[in-house]
Amino acid sequence: MRRYLIFILLCWPLWASAQKTQEAQEAQDWIAYRDAYRQMIWFEKYGKPKQFLQNHFRIRAREKGASTDGLRLSLNSKNIHQSLTLDVLGRAVFPFSKAAYDDNAELTLNRNASQFRSGAWVSIVTRADGVYAAADLRTACEQMLAYLQYAGAAAGKACVGVQFSYPRSDAAEVVFQTAGGASTALVVREGPAFPDDVQSGFRVVAYRFAAYPENGRIVSSSVPLAIAALLE
Known part of the structure; x- marks a missing residue:
């Protein structure tokens, strides 16, 4: 018993220090x-x-209960104070700044940062006219896969399609048009904007390559919030 108490007393400072670090x-x-x-x-x-492809800095919730409503991001240092606009998916244009780097600046949230994941986020570029050649979407997915593999992710994955996401209030229609002009409406469902997100509530449309001819195009009646690669 005495040895046990001595062990606790010896380990207590280390445990207390680790606890303070975790709390901080x-x-x-x-x-x-x-x-x-x-x-x-x-x-x-x-x-x-x-x-x-396009690259953003993105803030996303770790758990479903962590709301991103009202979330604000800013860049702060001794000499820099800059607000960074977040879109509805938590993406911001990252400010590459030597001054901020040299100042050891901080990207500051108005919430507890431990509730969110942050980091680089690559997605497929959207088009203002809503028209996407099927061949371009296949190429975009392959470019995404190649980049993720270069970054050390997506090992063993393959491109199976892309997913368009829209706000719940957007009644956008997405159709596949063959080279001959025949149109097929794609199924709309509710889900997350990106496959790994914990937050759902978006209208999403999956275009799976194997289900449609290689030649043709996808036509969206409005600009999607994002286009994600489907890698399986």
Whole structure:
């Protein structure tokens, strides 16, 4: 019993220190700019084709109960104070700044940062006219897969399609048109904008390559919030 008490007394300072560190991390409302910069620069330096891809810095909820309504992101340092606009999916245009890097700036949230995941987020570029050649979407998916594999993810995956996402209030229609002009409406359902997200409530339309001819095009009646690659 005495040995057990001595063991506890010896280990207590280490446990208390670890507990304080964990509590400090859970209470933080900031993200190191330098860490985010290192993630984002991967895409900038990527030398293979990526004309159908775009890269954002994204904040997304870890759990379903963590709301992103009213979430605000800003870049702050001794000399910099800049608000960064988040879209409805939590994406922001990342400010590449040598001054912010040198100042060891912080990306600050108005919420507890431990409730959210943050980092680089690549998606497929949307078109204002809503018209997407089937061949381009296949190429976009392959570009996404190649980039993720370059970044050390998506091992063993293959491109099976893409997913269009819309606000719940958007009654957008998405159709596949063959080269001969015949049209087939794609099924609309409710789900997350990106396959791995915990938050749903969006209108999503999956275009799976195997279900349609290689030649043709996808026509969307409005601009989607995002286009995600379906990798399985």
